[in-house]
Amino acid sequence: MLPEQLQRIIGYFLEEATEHIQIIEQGLQGLENTVPASHRMHQLIRASHSIKGGAAMLGFSSIQRIAHRLEDYLKLLRECPIAIDSRLQSLLTQVFDILAALVSKVSKGFGLNNEDASQMISLAEPIFDELDAYLRVLIPTRLSVRANTDEHIHVFSGYCTSLEEFSSAIASRVGLLGGTITRHEQEGEGIRLCIDIYLPPYSRIENIRQAVELSGAAIGTVQTHRDFSLLASGDYPVYQSAIERPAICAGCRYYYGRSDGGYRLNCTIHPRGPEKEEDCRDREPE
The missing domain is CATH 3.30.70 (Alpha-Beta Plaits)
Known part of the structure; x- marks a missing residue:
């Protein structure tokens, strides 16, 4: 039986972690729309960071490690012009699923045994390796x-x-x-x-x-x-x-309109904006 004070602290952690898990899940479901929205990316990164901090305080090193890696990946998406595709979204979702499963195990037993933690980490490591390799391909x-x-x-x-x-x-x-x-x-x-x-x-x-x-x-x-x-x-x-972004363009899923050193990147296909909206296959709404 855990001391009453520790049970209360874990309860506080679980209450906040559950909210953070929901925020991350919603953001990952529409990741291609989340990444261009800086405030939504900030929410996801802050949620991962909060789970990491709470887990570290309670000694849940496996949760801390998974949340830390997820936070790093989200920061990378915020800072680099990466095209979001189904494979990248799937890999990040797999990392999130392991994090959510670990938090769920804590909620059921108000703790986490070493066997469960090691098993989850062993599942996460090959996903991390695949993600790292794929991001090296995607990052320009x-x-x-x-x-x-x-x-x-x-x-x-x-x-x-x-x-x-x-x-x-x-x-x-x-x-x-x-x-x-x-x-x-x-x-x-x-x-x-x-x-x-x-x-x-x-x-x-x-x-x-x-x-x-x-x-x-x-x-x-x-x-x-x-x-x-x-x-x-x-x-x-x-x-x-x-290079200024032409007003006619509503955005691009690749580099156009993104920032590098405080400057907007331009489109090499339509440097002055597409003549017609349907002419640009990479166009995406704001």
């Missing part, structure tokens, strides 16, 4: 392309979804412009790709940008510089333009 590579001519430095920042395809395509398109790639460097295990290009004098920024975008990049910002002394110091910004 952050991209920086610096195009140097004799007159300007143009810096294009954005994302590409396929590192290999982009690298191959940009080399071909730079060659068509009469230029060469002088640096091709991958940083942070695929998190960032940095490419430097040297182009003939008077190369037009429109042609350079088209080459970058047609290679498979989503460009968020374009910076133009005329002072080459800044190149060595890394202090680039002289002229900077953020």
Whole structure:
């Protein structure tokens, strides 16, 4: 028999955890609509964090661990432009189901034995592994392309979804412009790709940008510089333009309209917005 005071504390935990479980469940059911809504994502992350904290206080390490991993995944969805598909939603739901089952076991016995906890953790580990591997596929590579001519430095920042395809395509398109790639460097295990290009004098920024975008990049910002002394110091910004989201668009399930460093990412298919709503298959309501 548990001491009366501990029973009360577990009761408080279960009361709050049940509410948090309901919030998370509702958010995961319509995940593709939840992710773009910052206040709803905040609710889900806060709910997972609260379950984690309460479980840690009571020594329910298995619940703490599952809730912590779920919180991390939700934070990743909030911070990275990831397209939500059925497989990703299913994997996250499986993690949630294990968390809910653990909380349910606590409610039935006002405690959690080691055997049940170990069994649930063993079920969760392969799901974590699959989720981690799949997220590495879905998370786009952050991209920086610096195009140097004799007159300007143009810096294009954005994302590409396929590192290999982009690298191959940009080399071909730079060659068509009469230029060469002088640096091709991958940083942070695929998190960032940095490419430097040297182009003939008077190369037009429109042609350079088209080459970058047609290679498979989503460009968020374009910076133009005329002072080459800044190149060595890394202090680039002289002229900077953020791409505004056309009012005609209602949103995109991929990168368009999302933020990178405070700037909106633009659509490479419809940079000025689709002429007709039905022309864009990736359009989604606000």
